């Protein structure tokens with residue numbers, strides 16, 4: 001969708017059609033950023049873009065894109081350049097998970113997952129970084145998960161691995177560019193009440209998770225945005241997830257592993 005070109009800074013947000021991505025889009029717009037929204041569901045993006053433009057008076061453009069397509073990052077960046085837009089904030093948020101066993105799903109499915117969750121964020125960051133460094137200001141927020149600190153378990157096989165990658169990638173990149181005015185942050189949420197569970201066949205299992213353990217997408221995006229802006233490299237939003245993340249790091253692996261394996265078993269849907 002075309003939207004008027006403005007002199008405001010712009011935030012590009014992937015996975016903006018629901019949950020944490022939509023929350024980031026509203027926060028960015030409330031802070032006066034133009035937004036560029038990417039996900040597959042065009043109707044959702046269109047109505048969010050309309051809401052944001054009306055509510056916050058910023059420019060909101062959107063593009064329906066499947067981020068499992070290896071060409072997607074290039075296509076998104078060409079779309080931005082063709083519109084004369086530069087990206088000042090990049091939020092690599094789009095995500096899903098594969099709850100079945102690794103061998104029980106096709107290799108193509110697994111590689112598509114890596115495209116969206118690993119290669120995509122790397123490519124988009126690589127595209128936007130030179131402009132950010134040249135302007136001396138930029139923000140990259142990469143959405144990981146508290147499972148990045150876990151020992152993994154049955155099903156969702158690549159999920160903790162990809163989320164650990166996101167943490168290490170963000171830390172290294174931040175070490176390279178923070179002194180140039182570009183802050184890179186990995187965000188590691190615990191349980192967040194979004195469409196993630198329905199989208200990944202976990203809704204019935206998640207319904208038994210106590211409410212006090214769940215955060216809202218707004219809480220996660222708000223803390224992530226504020227702390228990224230202060231240059232914090234790894235953000236675990238919320239008190240209980242912070243406690244859990246600290247325990248995962250400090251408690252010996254032989255104690256943590258059986259606990260995280262039992263937790264993972266709960267969300268495993270088998271072959």
Ligand SMILES: NC(=O)c1ccc[n+]([C@@H]2O[C@H](COP(=O)([O-])OP(=O)(O)OC[C@H]3O[C@@H](n4cnc5c(N)ncnc54)[C@H](OP(=O)(O)O)[C@@H]3O)[C@@H](O)[C@H]2O)c1
Nearest residue numbers: 015017018019020039040041066067094095192194195196
């Ligand atoms: N919810 C949690 O408990 C939780 C905890 C830790 C980390 N996270 C992470 O938080 C991020 C956001 O998840 P969420 O909780 O907000 O879940 P969500 O409500 O399901 O949102 C996921 C977003 O990703 C987009 N997406 C999925 N597959 C895509 C594809 N192939 N191409 C383009 N976009 C795609 C979806 O849009 P379309 O379907 O329209 O494409 C949607 O906008 C993910 O990276 C997730 O791993 C979530």
